[in-house]
Every structure is written in C-alpha cells, then in structure tokens.
Amino acid sequence: MKEKVAVLGAGSWGSILASVLDENGHDVWLWSNSQAQVDELNNQHTNERYIPNYKYSETLHATVDLKEAVDGAKAVLFVVPTKVIRLVAKQLVEVLSELKQKPLIIHASKGLELGSHKRISEVIAEEIPSDLRREIVVLSGPSHAEEVAKKDITLITSACENLEAAKEVQKLFMNNYLRIYTNTDVIGVETGAAFKNVVAIGAGALHGLGYGDDAKAALMTRGLAEISRLGVAFGADPLTFxxxxxxxxxxxxxxxxxxxxxxxxDQLGQGKKLDEVIEDMGMVIEGINTCKAAYELAQQKGIEMPITEAIYHVLYENKDIKEEINLLMRREGKAELG
Known part of the structure; x- marks a missing residue:
C-alpha cells in the first residue's frame, strides 16, 4: 500500500533510506535545510557530497519546506544529527499542530543528547506530545548508506514497545536487499547504536597505530561487554546486544x-590532533560526544568501563593513546565473565 513518508535529513543515510522507500513504491518527501542540496536532488537527482556517483529516482521529492514534506504523511522519519534532534522536533510540532496530523514517528539516528544523556526516542517523546504523534519506532542496525545504495544485503532492526508499530515500519522498508527484524527492546537497541561508535573510534585508533587482528578482536569483544553492562543498568535486555x-x-x-x-x-592513531580530525571529516562524528556521555553515565552508575575511559582520556584530556593502551593491558587480572 502506497503511503506518503516524510524523511527529515538529507545526509547519506537519510537520502538512501528515502531512496529505499521511494523504490518500495511510497510517496517520499525528503526535507533538507539547504536549498542548494534540494535543487541538486530535484534537478540532477544526485547528492554528491554525501553519496557520490549515485542517481536518485526522479519520483523522489526534496524540499526545504517542512510543512510541504509532512503534509499528509503517515510516517515521519528523523535522520538528522543527534545534536539537532530536539530543535527539529520542536519545528515539527509547529507543523503538526497546524496540519492537525498524528503520524507515526521513526528515527534512524544514533547517539545520545549531549548534556542530558537522553536517548533519541526520549528526546522526541519529550518534544512531540502524544496527541500529535502515534508511536516512536527506532530503526537501527549494521548498515552503511554506501552499501545499501549498491543494494548489498543489509539486515537491521525496527524497535518499539508496541510490536504492531515496529511491524508497520518493517513493512515500509523491507525489500529484496533490505531485511528488517522487529524488537521491543528500545533501550537496548538505542544503547547499542550509540555506544558502538565509541568502540569504533578505538578500533580505528588501533589500525592507525599498526595493531593487528588480535587487538581489534579483543577491543570489540571487551567493548561489547562494556556496552552491554551499561545498557542493562538502564533496563535493556542483555540478549539485544x-x-x-x-x-x-x-x-x-x-x-x-x-x-x-x-x-x-584511525587518524588519531596516526598522530593527528582531534581538531584536525574533526575538520578533515567534514561530517558529524557521533562517537566523540557519545564517549563523553558514556563516561559520565558510567561514573554516575558506578559501572566499570575501562575502554570507554581510555578513549575519553584521549579525546578530552589529550592523553597519549599508546600510554592508555599500556594502562589497559596492565590492569589487574580478572575473570572474563561476571
């Protein structure tokens, strides 16, 4: 069944998810705050800054007018950086109030709000009252926009405490290269999505320093233990991890x-300064802010997260990466489980 869907955020992931929905036969409106980007999408059907050499369908609509994007939409998908989720939600409330609409809200962003440490669904729920929306569904999992653009096989999760809403999103997105599984553990899905970015910074640093596969496997395994430990402390199902x-x-x-x-x-491991790395990337590096949030939450809850602490020391206290690795390796021995 054809539905109108508004996608808020025309970066790499937002524009590709919009393309998937368009290919699945829906009426898709992609909102951006950049007129130049909207013109490029509507006229050249490209988005070169984010997805080079990819051609979008001519039936995909782009607009800078939030009301135009949302008017009549059965679902609204947030794919904007975490730091502007609250701002965009406030703008959406004004539009929904005027239109007297109550769409399903979906988000595919990953991170925690800086300062409050709140999950994205919590921020959206705070800003968009229940009389202006249906359920809030999280869309997350192992996915790169570049690979979905090539129609590589990708499997992700649709999470909502209301399973029927999760199934509704599953039907919207699923096709022969993108498979969606449902889950009711919103806390676990959002926690995993946010904190894996912190571990990824560490994995890149190991590569930049020249470490091999053993070190990377060790970091990922023990990093997952930290993510699970923190998530469970906030009510997540350990099986989600x-x-x-x-x-x-x-x-x-x-x-x-x-x-x-x-x-x-990887660049930090090669010796670049954090300011240089951020400038060179030109796009949001969610793991930097999330690391601060994870560190502070671990301190508040009294949860042991040595890898997260080490990465925090490098990012925020300008500590030497090699020395932090040495300190991690020389910690007192302990049991793997428990």
Whole structure:
C-alpha cells in the first residue's frame, strides 16, 4: 500500500533510506535545510557530497519546506544529527499542530543528547506530545548508506514497545536487499547504536597505530561487554546486544572505512590532533560526544568501563593513546565473565 513518508535529513543515510522507500513504491518527501542540496536532488537527482556517483529516482521529492514534506504523511522519519534532534522536533510540532496530523514517528539516528544523556526516542517523546504523534519506532542496525545504495544485503532492526508499530515500519522498508527484524527492546537497541561508535573510534585508533587482528578482536569483544553492562543498568535486555543492533552494528562500525568514527580513530592513531580530525571529516562524528556521555553515565552508575575511559582520556584530556593502551593491558587480572 502506497503511503506518503516524510524523511527529515538529507545526509547519506537519510537520502538512501528515502531512496529505499521511494523504490518500495511510497510517496517520499525528503526535507533538507539547504536549498542548494534540494535543487541538486530535484534537478540532477544526485547528492554528491554525501553519496557520490549515485542517481536518485526522479519520483523522489526534496524540499526545504517542512510543512510541504509532512503534509499528509503517515510516517515521519528523523535522520538528522543527534545534536539537532530536539530543535527539529520542536519545528515539527509547529507543523503538526497546524496540519492537525498524528503520524507515526521513526528515527534512524544514533547517539545520545549531549548534556542530558537522553536517548533519541526520549528526546522526541519529550518534544512531540502524544496527541500529535502515534508511536516512536527506532530503526537501527549494521548498515552503511554506501552499501545499501549498491543494494548489498543489509539486515537491521525496527524497535518499539508496541510490536504492531515496529511491524508497520518493517513493512515500509523491507525489500529484496533490505531485511528488517522487529524488537521491543528500545533501550537496548538505542544503547547499542550509540555506544558502538565509541568502540569504533578505538578500533580505528588501533589500525592507525599498526595493531593487528588480535587487538581489534579483543577491543570489540571487551567493548561489547562494556556496552552491554551499561545498557542493562538502564533496563535493556542483555540478549539485544548479541543481535543486529549490538554485535552486528559493532562489527560493521569497527571494521569498515565507511565508518566516520573508525576513520576518526584511525587518524588519531596516526598522530593527528582531534581538531584536525574533526575538520578533515567534514561530517558529524557521533562517537566523540557519545564517549563523553558514556563516561559520565558510567561514573554516575558506578559501572566499570575501562575502554570507554581510555578513549575519553584521549579525546578530552589529550592523553597519549599508546600510554592508555599500556594502562589497559596492565590492569589487574580478572575473570572474563561476571
């Protein structure tokens, strides 16, 4: 059944998810705050800054007018950086109030709000009252926009406490190269999505320093233990972390040059300063802010997260990466489980 869907955010992931929905036969409106980007998408059907050499369908609509994008939409998908989620949600409330609409809200962003440490679904729920929306569904998992653009096989998760809403999103997106599984553990899915970016910075740093596969496997395995430890402390199901939005997302983010967080870590490992890395990337590196949030949450909860602490020391206290690795390796011996 054809539905109108508004996609907020025309970066790499937002524009490709919009393309998937368009290919699946839906009426898709892609919102951006850049007129130049909208003109490029509508006239050249390209988005070269984010997805080079990719041609979008002529039936995909782009607009800078949020009301035009949302008017009549059965679902609204957020794919904007975490730092502007609250701002965009406030703008959406004004539009929904005027249109008297109550769409399904979906988000495919990954991270925690800086300062409050709130998950994205919590931020959206705070800003968009229940009389202006239906459920909030999280779309997350091991995925790179560049690979979905090539129609590589990709499996991700649709998570909502209301399983029927998760199934609705599953139907919207699923096709012969993008398979969606449902989950009711929103806390676990969002926690895994956010904190794997921190571990990815560490994985990139190991590569930049010249370490091999043993070190990378060690980091990912113990990093997953930290993610699970923190997530469970906030009410997540531990089984979620051995699923797509846990170990699956961790693997893809820690092993691929498509990952901005991995590339940032790789440059840090090669000796670049953080300011240089951020400037060179030109796009949001979610793991930097998320690392600060994870560190502070671990301190508040009294949770042991030595890898996260080490990465925090490098990012925020200008500590030497090699010395932090040495300190990690020389910690007192302990049991693997428990």
């Amino acid at each position: 051995i699923g797509l939005s846990g170990v699956g997302d961790l693997i893809v983010t820690c092993t691929s040059v498509h990952s901005r967080n991995w590339r940032a870590g």
